[in-house]
Amino acid sequence: MGENPAVTITEERTGAPVEVARAVLLEQVGASFVGGHEESLVEDEGVVTHYFASTQPGYPGWRWAVTVAQPNGQDYLTVDEVALLPGSDAITAPAWIPWRERIKPGDLSPGDLLPADEDDPRLVPTYLTGDPGDWSAEDDLDAGDRAQIKAVATELGLGRNRVLSLEGRDLAAQRWYDGEPGPDVPLAQSAPAQCFSCGFLIQLAGPLAATFGVCANEFANDDGRVVAYQHGCGAHSEAQLRKKQLPPPLPDPAFDTVSRSDLEQF
Secondary structure (H helix, E strand, O other): OOOOOEEEEEEEEOOOHHHHHHHHHHHHHOHHHEEEEEEEEEEEOOEEEEEEEEOOOOOOOEEEEEEEEOOOOOOOEEEEEEEEEEOOOOOOOOOOOOHHHHOOOOOOOOOOOOOOOOOOOOEEEOOOOOOOOOOHHHOOOOHHHHHHHHHHHHHOOOOOOEEEOHHHHHHHHHHHHHOOOOOOOHHHHOOOOOHHHOOOEEEOOOHHHHOEEEEOOOOOOOOOOEEEOOOOOOOOOOOOOOHHHOOOOOOOOOOOOOOHHHHHOO
């Protein structure tokens, strides 16, 4: 039957509806794949779907559906469709979610593109600061106006057409603070000191500088990454080994008084 085992047919027959439905089903799929009759559901006036158990390998929990119509006052039946449908216990594929909505951080491969929407709330035109109220006057702009603003920004040579909005900065800051660069991970909880006092911390510029910096210690787990000031690790610049962690001291040197002439006597 393939991946979409459904057959649309229009065939007139006489006889009991269930028996007609079974006869057409057997002709379409073969007797070895059809089980007993399970139920009949009224779809509309004169239209009934009859369900039969499926014994087809690879489709546990599925069942055959045969839709039969009988016009008022007519002795004949019209078989409309034969389909294999999932039952309540059938194994089915999860609901389809567009790739853009299901992508996670780290999923992008070389050549993949993930364009930002024109109305992405995390971004505002370059000439705005992203502070509250900056974008309120632009809310009613249509696509043509937005395209014109983008063209003007490009012509003026502002470098970037859009920058982070206040909402975009807040979302990034909260994500970083709650994640691995934040203060609540086990690495930070067991650190001897926090990043704000580490000599390897590079400070940022801009509104995020009050909370985050970049680690520049090649031996640290977060080298080259943004870290919160309250983050920390064992590679802190002022970390000191405890006395019990120091290597044992070397024994005092011994002065050997045996000379070469003494050795030759033996």
